[in-house]
Amino acid sequence: MGKDLRYVVVSLPGEPATGGADAPKDSPWLRHSACAYVGLRPAMAQHTAEEHAALKKWAAGMKCVVEIGVAEGVSALALREGMAEDATLYLIDPFHLSRLPILNFIKRVARRTVNESRHGKVVWIEKFSQDVAKDWKESIDLILIDGDHAEPAVERDWQEWSGFVRPGGTVIFHDARVFEKGWTTPDYGPVKLVNRLFRNGGVAGWTIAEEIHSLFIARRNK
Ligand SMILES: C[S@@+](CC[C@H](N)C(=O)[O-])C[C@H]1O[C@@H](n2cnc3c(N)ncnc32)[C@H](O)[C@@H]1O
Numbered sequence: 001m002g003k004d005l006r007y008v009v010v011s012l013p014g015e016p017a018t019g020g021a022d023a024p025k026d027s028p029w030l031r032h033s034a035c036a037y038v039g040l041r042p043a044m045a046q047h048t049a050e051e052h053a054a055l056k057k058w059a060a061g062m063k064c065v066v067e068i069g070v071a072e073g074v075s076a077l078a079l080r081e082g083m084a085e086d087a088t089l090y091l092i093d094p095f096h097l098s099r100l101p102i103l104n105f106i107k108r109v110a111r112r113t114v115n116e117s118r119h120g121k122v123v124w125i126e127k128f129s130q131d132v133a134k135d136w137k138e139s140i141d142l143i144l145i146d147g148d149h150a151e152p153a154v155e156r157d158w159q160e161w162s163g164f165v166r167p168g169g170t171v172i173f174h175d176a177r178v179f180e181k182g183w184t185t186p187d188y189g190p191v192k193l194v195n196r197l198f199r200n201g202g203v204a205g206w207t208i209a210e211e212i213h214s215l216f217i218a219r220r221n222k
Pocket of ligand 1: 071074094129
């Protein structure tokens with residue numbers, strides 16, 4: 001694995017692994033975020049290279065960008081690299097899944113990953129999205145929904161956050177499409193929600209903007 005590799009993205013069956021033969025997926029113990037923290041592996045994305053490029057592209061020029069569900073921070077890095085120089089990136093994740101909460105290596109790796117870019121400002125919000133939504137006031141240019149994947153939880157994020165997206169702004173769902181050689185199935189919560197909301201007549205005031213791998217991107221009509 002190259003020492004200069006900052007992160008690895010998900011490679012689909014038949015594609016070369018970005019991390020080489022010793023990529024984390026081949027060694028279960030390497031998956032622990034402590035291994036990324038001490039430099040045994042790069043940060044692990046949970047998305048493909050195409051999805052990474054799409055996140056960066058959709059963040060371009062955006063000034064208020066929100067991500068629900070940060071994990072090791074690679075999608076947040078894509079958003080930060082793409083967004084405007086004077087933008088603010090709000091990163092919402094309670095980081096409650098750490099097996100060593102005192103050390104919380106996931107959070108430490110996320111912070112380091114996101115700091116690979118110096119674009120704009122980053123605000124870390126270590127809470128559940130549903131708790132943050134209660135007091136939210138800002139108009140949002142782009143929000144990536146990638147937190148709790150249970151269908152009711154994704155629906156709650158959509159209902160509680162989409163109203164803050166300005167006309168012309170964007171909502172991106174991750175793990176929300178079944179695609180060739182991909183990991184998603186029709187049972188995934190985000191897939192079920194997006195199909196239910198957007199595929200049968202659509203959502204009033206919203207237009208499907210792009211679909212790439214597991215990403216489903218919708219824009220609020222102007
Ligand atoms: C699929 S991972 C995110 C992957 C990340 N966006 C990426 O592409 O690398 C899901 C994350 O959501 C967080 N999470 C779970 N429930 C949440 C909630 N209700 N609000 C915010 N974050 C949540 C978890 O702690 C976990 O880090």
